[in-house]
Amino acid sequence: MPDTAPTRLRADVAIVGAGPAGIAAAVHAAGAGRRVVVLDASPRAGGQIWRHQHRESLPAVARQWLNRFDRCGATFLSGASVVDASPGARLGAEQQGRAVTIEADAVILATGAQELFLPFPGWTLPGVVGVGGAQALLKAGMDVRGKRVAVVGSGPLLLPVAAALARAGADLRMVAEQAPPDAVRRFAVSLWRTPSRLVQAAAYRSAFLSVRYRWGTWVRAVVELNGELIVTYTTGRSTWAEPVDLLCTASGLVPSTELARLLGCAVLDGHVVVDDFQQTSLPSIYAAGEPTGNTGMEAAVVEGTIAGLAAAGPATAGQRGSGAVEHLQAERAKHRRFAERAAVAFQLRPELRDRVEPDTIVCRCEDVPLSALHPDWSAREAKLTSRAGMGSCQGRICGPAMQHLFGVGADSVRVPLTPTSLGVLADLTSSLDDSEGAP
Amino acid sequence: MSSTVRIVANGTPRDVPGDISLAAALLNAGYTAFRHSVSGEPRGPVCGMGACFECRVTIDGMPGRRACLEPVRNGMQVILDA
Numbered sequence: 001m002p003d004t005a006p007t008r009l010r011a012d013v014a015i016v017g018a019g020p021a022g023i024a025a026a027v028h029a030a031g032a033g034r035r036v037v038v039l040d041a042s043p044r045a046g047g048q049i050w051r052h053q054h055r056e057s058l059p060a061v062a063r064q065w066l067n068r069f070d071r072c073g074a075t076f077l078s079g080a081s082v083v084d085a086s087p088g089a090r091l092g093a094e095q096q097g098r099a100v101t102i103e104a105d106a107v108i109l110a111t112g113a114q115e116l117f118l119p120f121p122g123w124t125l126p127g128v129v130g131v132g133g134a135q136a137l138l139k140a141g142m143d144v145r146g147k148r149v150a151v152v153g154s155g156p157l158l159l160p161v162a163a164a165l166a167r168a169g170a171d172l173r174m175v176a177e178q179a180p181p182d183a184v185r186r187f188a189v190s191l192w193r194t195p196s197r198l199v200q201a202a203a204y205r206s207a208f209l210s211v212r213y214r215w216g217t218w219v220r221a222v223v224e225l226n227g228e229l230i231v232t233y234t235t236g237r238s239t240w241a242e243p244v245d246l247l248c249t250a251s252g253l254v255p256s257t258e259l260a261r262l263l264g265c266a267v268l269d270g271h272v273v274v275d276d277f278q279q280t281s282l283p284s285i286y287a288a289g290e291p292t293g294n295t296g297m298e299a300a301v302v303e304g305t306i307a308g309l310a311a312a313g314p315a316t317a318g319q320r321g322s323g324a325v326e327h328l329q330a331e332r333a334k335h336r337r338f339a340e341r342a343a344v345a346f347q348l349r350p351e352l353r354d355r356v357e358p359d360t361i362v363c364r365c366e367d368v369p370l371s372a373l374h375p376d377w378s379a380r381e382a383k384l385t386s387r388a389g390m391g392s393c394q395g396r397i398c399g400p401a402m403q404h405l406f407g408v409g410a411d412s413v414r415v416p417l418t419p420t421s422l423g424v425l426a427d428l429t430s431s432l433d434d435s436e437g438a439p
Numbered sequence: 440m441s442s443t444v445r446i447v448a449n450g451t452p453r454d455v456p457g458d459i460s461l462a463a464a465l466l467n468a469g470y471t472a473f474r475h476s477v478s479g480e481p482r483g484p485v486c487g488m489g490a491c492f493e494c495r496v497t498i499d500g501m502p503g504r505r506a507c508l509e510p511v512r513n514g515m516q517v518i519l520d521a
Contacts, residue, residue, distance in 0.1 A: 041489045043460075043510045048488055053458045079508065081489070097501055114490045126471035126483030136487030140507065141459025143467045256490070365492065367478040391477075392492035392503070397485075419492075419503055 006099035006427040009075070011037040013311045014091055014104035016082055016259060019047020020297045021289025022110030023065050024304030025311070026074040029108075032312035036074035037102050039093055041081045041418075045069055047112055048132060049297045051139045065301070081418040084428055087263050089284050092428035094420040099427035106284045106311040109260050109272065110304060113290035115250035116400050118348075119362050119370070120355035122222035127229050127246055134248035135161045138168055145169035147245040150231055152176045152219050155252040155346045156201075163207035165248075172208050173244055176217035176233065178251070179346050184215050187345030194338060219249055220355060236351060251348055254400045255291045262413040270403075276329060278307035286311050299335030302328050353405055362405070363398040365391020373402070379411035392419050444513040455511055462487070462494050462506035465519065473506060474520045496520075 013029040015022045018040035030036045038045075046052055050062040058066070069076075077095055084092035091102045115130040122128065129137065131153045138144060149170040151162045154177060162175045177184055191198040205213065220232040220239060228243040257267050266273040266281035272291045274280055280287050288307040289300030306328050356362065358371035368388040374381075379395070379402060382388045388402065389395030389411060402408055416425060444457040448465060455464040462484045465473060472481030473494050484494040487507050494506040497518040506517075 041508055043508065114488070115486060117485070117491075124476070124480060124482060126473075126481050129484060130486050133485055133487040136507070137460075137463055137466065137484060140487070141456060141463035141467070143463075361480075364476065364482070367476050367480065392495070393490065396490045421501075 006101055006431045007095075008431065009037050009100065009102045011035045011075070011102055011104040012313070013037075013106045013108060013308070014089065014102045015039070015074075015108045015110055016091070017047065017110035017112055017289070018042070018045035018069070018076065018078075019110060019112050019289065019300065020049060020065065021112075021300035021304035021307070022047070022108070023069045024301045025108045025110060025286075025288055025308035027065070027068045027072045028305050028308030029312045030072040030074045032309065034312045036072070037077065037104065038074050039077045039080040039082060039091070039102075041079065043078050045076060045078070048136060051136060053139065053141065081420075082259055083416040083418050083420050083424065085259060085263055085417070087282055087285070092431070094418065094424045094428075097421060097424065099424045099431065101428060101431045106286065106313065107263075108278075108304075108307045108311050109263075109265075109280070109285065109287040109291055110289050110300075110307075111256040111259055111291055113253040113255050114396060116252050116254045116404065117397055118251050118352050118355070118401055118404060119360050120219060120221055120352075121357055121360050122224070122229075123249075124361050124364050125222060125224050125229065127224075128222060129246065129248055130250040131157050131161050131248045132250065132253070134246065135164060138164055144246065146171055148173050148243065149246045149248065150174035150176075150242075150244045151248045152178075152217070152231075152233070153248070153250045153252070154178045154348060156342060157250075157253070159201055159204040159213075161248065162211075162213075163204040166208040166211075170246075172211045173242060174214070174231075174233070175208065175211055176214040177346075178218040178349055178352060179215060180349075181215040183345045183347070187341060190341050190345075197338075218349070218352060219247070222247055234351075251352060251404075252346060253290070255293065256396075257291055258394060258396065258413050258417055260285075260287060260291060262415070262417055270400075277310040277325075278303055279310065284311075293336065293339055295332075295335045295339040299332060299339070302331045302335065306332070348404070356405065362401060363388035363391065363395075365393050365398070368398075373406075375406045377406075377408065379403075379408050382408070383411055394418075444511050444515075446511050446513075446515040446517060448517045449519055457511060457513075459511055460507055461496070461498070461509040461511050461515070461517065464511050465496075465506060465517070470519060472519075 012034035015038045080095040220234045272287040286307040288303035366387040485491040498504040
């Protein structure tokens with residue numbers, strides 16, 4: 001294990017997350033002459049939506065942003081996970097077993113979203129992956145040729161992932177959306193307001209025309225039998241089972257707000273609260289993209305641009321109230337209306353909650369079954385009494401699931417945000433303590 | 440286009456494309472379970488982006504590394520607890 005002194009970096013603006021929001025923020029803050037440091041846990045910039053092995057495989061808009069990011073002068077720390085942070089805009093991270101601290105005047109949280117995984121019997125079996133999870137693994141080189149695959153879940157992500165799997169040679173057996181047909185139809189009709197999205201949806205659909213795209217259908221349970229996954233599907237009226245090799249299933253996206261909560265930023269209904277300039281409830285801490293609401297890639301670029309300009313500070317303060325920023329704010333409002341329509345159309349049906357049985361594991365880090373949890377417990381009580389949410393993922397998976405199952409709010413977040421070695425923790429602790437005003 | 444690298448998974452050498460993630464390489468090699476949970480259940484990758492921690496393996500002696508976040512490297516020694 002490398003035992004090197006912690007690397008210390010000083011920046012005007014530190015950005016966590018190198019997806020569309022973080023990239024747009026970096027390009028604009030660096031463009032305003034600021035020293036910018038960007039961290040991302042992945043080996044390459046791009047986030048989930050622009051994840052790639054080779055840049056040529058990406059759409060033109062993604063390539064352009066990544067090229068601008070390369071040239072903007074920001075320092076990019078890839079494979080770096082944030083472990084600790086203090087509201088004084090100090091971040092402690094781990095990069096390949098080594099401690100890195102960043103002291104910055106402003107921090108932009110561009111931490112993206114993650115999938116909502118609701119527990120059901122068999123959801124912890126190997127071969128049951130997320131919908132976005134399947135997309136990420138596919139882009140990272142997973143071979144699905146000839147594999148029997150089902151894509152079942154909710155939201156606009158189902159179509160592109162099913163299309164990508166089909167193009168990669170998967171034997172697509174099922175594509176199903178849990179929302180009822182009339183809700184999805186109304187949403188599809190509403191797409192005329194953004195024709196580009198309609199064209200895109202049609203293009204995805206054409207990649208797997210031989211497979212029926214079902215609505216009002218969800219997974220009831222899955223079991224493993226002789227190396228096959230036997231998936232039980234239901235429409236509420238009829239129920240049937242089919243074998244697959246890979247089941248891709250999730251119930252939409254939830255904003256990743258762990259770092260915002262660790263810092264103490266106000267979070268409402270699962271979203272980080274921001275003002276017109278993307279500033280959170282804390283001075284010098286900004287948030288952009290998915291953490292402020294599930295609004296997609298175009299909105300993330302707009303919010304990242306606003307945050308990058310605002311975080312760049314006094315020299316760009318003239319931007320405030322100027323036509324450029326007002327135009328961006330109008331763009332953002334348009335994207336928010338789209339996100340609201342999507343949220344209504346893809347509302348999760350109550351039957352998804354009813355799938356969990358007493359012996360179904362809810363917290364997969366600590367293997368806590370439903371029977372060990374009390375519906376009236378707060379997230380804190382659940383943690384202390386049952387260990388649910390105490391594991392490596394820090395409640396990233398079971399937290400949103402328990403919120404959906406029991407309606408409980410999220411618990412406070414503790415350090416380390418990402419599990420790391422004691423050596424790195426010790427380095428970070430001493431290094432953050434050396435700085436004035438550290439907790 | 441991509442060159443091949445050799446990784447060693449649980450003592451077995453495997454030649455894999457050099458531009459893929461360790462999680463993809465292990466799945467392609469036929470490993471569905473990467474580890475066992477605290478109560479002994481087999482577990483494999485779920486989120487593909489570092490959030491769920493189900494794909495943890497030991498890499499070059501460092502335990503708890505998320506295979507989905509690690510690009511394959513020549514000579515990488517991987518231990519799966521599965």
